[in-house]
Amino acid sequence: MISNASSALKRHAVPKPANGARGLVRHIPIRTIQAAPGSRNIISGPEKPKSFQVYEAIPPLREIRRDALLKGESVGFVPTMGALHDGHFALIRQAAAENKHVYVSIFVNPTQFGVNEDLASYPRDLPQDLGKLAALCTEFNEDAGMGKLSTVFTPKTTSMYPNLPPTSEVDGNGSFVTITPLSSVLEGASRPIFFRGVATVVMKLLNIVRPERVYFGQKDIQQTYVVRRMVEDFHLDTQVRVGNTVREPDGLALSSRNVYLGSRRRGVATVLLKALTSVQDAYLNGKRRREDLLAAALQVSNAAQETERNLASHQRACFEVDYFSLADPKTMDELFEVDSEKGAILSGAIKMLPVEDPQEGEHAGLGGDTTTVRLIDNIRLDLVSPKLQPTTGGYHELR
Numbered sequence: 001m002i003s004n005a006s007s008a009l010k011r012h013a014v015p016k017p018a019n020g021a022r023g024l025v026r027h028i029p030i031r032t033i034q035a036a037p038g039s040r041n042i043i044s045g046p047e048k049p050k051s052f053q054v055y056e057a058i059p060p061l062r063e064i065r066r067d068a069l070l071k072g073e074s075v076g077f078v079p080t081m082g083a084l085h086d087g088h089f090a091l092i093r094q095a096a097a098e099n100k101h102v103y104v105s106i107f108v109n110p111t112q113f114g115v116n117e118d119l120a121s122y123p124r125d126l127p128q129d130l131g132k133l134a135a136l137c138t139e140f141n142e143d144a145g146m147g148k149l150s151t152v153f154t155p156k157t158t159s160m161y162p163n164l165p166p167t168s169e170v171d172g173n174g175s176f177v178t179i180t181p182l183s184s185v186l187e188g189a190s191r192p193i194f195f196r197g198v199a200t201v202v203m204k205l206l207n208i209v210r211p212e213r214v215y216f217g218q219k220d221i222q223q224t225y226v227v228r229r230m231v232e233d234f235h236l237d238t239q240v241r242v243g244n245t246v247r248e249p250d251g252l253a254l255s256s257r258n259v260y261l262g263s264r265r266r267g268v269a270t271v272l273l274k275a276l277t278s279v280q281d282a283y284l285n286g287k288r289r290r291e292d293l294l295a296a297a298l299q300v301s302n303a304a305q306e307t308e309r310n311l312a313s314h315q316r317a318c319f320e321v322d323y324f325s326l327a328d329p330k331t332m333d334e335l336f337e338v339d340s341e342k343g344a345i346l347s348g349a350i351k352m353l354p355v356e357d358p359q360e361g362e363h364a365g366l367g368g369d370t371t372t373v374r375l376i377d378n379i380r381l382d383l384v385s386p387k388l389q390p391t392t393g394g395y396h397e398l399r
């Protein structure tokens with residue numbers, strides 16, 4: 001059964017197919033079909049006989065994973081929290097280029113949300129995500145040696161946390177993976193339980209899927225460091241791959257949370273990348289000292305804050321800077337001077353504050369622009385020569 005499927009998914013359910021153990025159904029509109037009890041559901045696209053299976057339960061997923069292992073077929077795994085966008089699709093494409101099978105998980109992991117964060121309102125639309133994945137599937141040409149999207153894993157919270165209910169309390173009980181000190185700085189300083197939750201759920205997912213390769217986006221760069229450290233320290237047998245940040249045409253990094261931004265806040269949100277690119281310009285112009293580099297970011301953000309403050313309350317979109325950071329590309333320790341041979345990770349986070357005086361007819365974001373939205377972004381200074389271009393995919397190895 002698909003547990004967290006909306007009623008829309010249930011409405012689309014059709015009877016169990018009679019054609020074989022795995023019940024692959026072809027040439028039908030996108031539908032969800034309940035197969036073996038508690039386990040298999042099959043999606044099939046209308047135009048091509050391409051399909052993937054959706055699993056909510058762990059045992060049948062393990063079974064097909066074992067089948068692939070016995071056949072010597074590799075699995076590339078893309079963990080997500082759903083609300084899928086082109087950033088996710090770039091990772092899936094990359095995984096299909098490098099593996100026989102791609103497995104995607106969709107699970108909004110409660111333990112990485114702080115008590116006052118947006119777990120309840122986090123955008124969720126499983127039928128829409130499955131539809132997007134079915135459309136993406138048609139791109140993968142197995143005859144040309146590409147892998148295929150084989151499996152989507154949509155576990156219930158009770159399967160992922162089988163004993164104690166998941167907690168968001170800093171001192172809550174449960175079985176957790178903690179990676180320190182990496183998890184305590186930057187994003188971890190603002191979100192104290194965030195990386196404990198991420199490391200814990202990624203450990204669970206890797207234990208379930210056991211992929212040859214696992215794919216993460218550079219947008220969440222600190223997450224890639226935490227996961228890589230976990231993989232090394234716990235001797236997990238998987239390779240961590242990192243895909244470039246995919247951006248909107250104006251440079252804003254794609255993010256599931258961008259749906260919270262109505263037009264007023266969306267217009268100002270590009271300030272984060274503008275601030276980071278001003279540092280990049282300073283770097284390319286020969287600056288190497290932290291204070292000189294980060295001064296450029298502060299100048300851009302201060303000017304933008306001033307502009308917004310001077311607008312009328314019904315026009316402005318105010319924001320706060322959470323941090324700008326210049327960190328070592330191996331350890332994420334803050335740097336006082338950048339070594340040109342090694343480069344640096346330049347990252348930042350801003351908080352878009354709730355919109356004041358919303359106007360009739362103004363385009364509002366999800367939740368009516370009433371909540372603070374944190375945006376993060378980063379640039380690898382050692383990888384940006386000579387100038388950052390909006391990215392449409394591609395990947396790099398973490399060094």
Ligand SMILES: Nc1ncnc2c1ncn2[C@@H]1O[C@H](COP(=O)(O)OP(=O)(O)OP(=O)(O)O)[C@@H](O)[C@H]1O
Pocket residue numbers: 079080081082086087088090091215216217218219220243244245246247253254255256257258
């Ligand atoms: N713009 C992007 N480019 C490349 N990868 C991305 C992008 N956005 C997210 N990812 C990656 O997709 C994976 C799943 O991320 P997730 O489902 O949390 O989406 P998200 O857009 O990062 O959501 P959120 O708004 O919660 O940050 C992560 O590895 C993440 O880094």
Ligand SMILES: CC(C)(CO)[C@@H](O)C(=O)[O-]
Pocket residue numbers: 079080081107109112198201202220223
């Ligand atoms: C890696 C992840 C899927 C763990 O919940 C999440 O942090 C994300 O989507 O970036």
Ligand code: BAL
Pocket residue numbers: 081112220
């Ligand atoms: N992609 C990061 C997930 C989160 O912010 O919770």
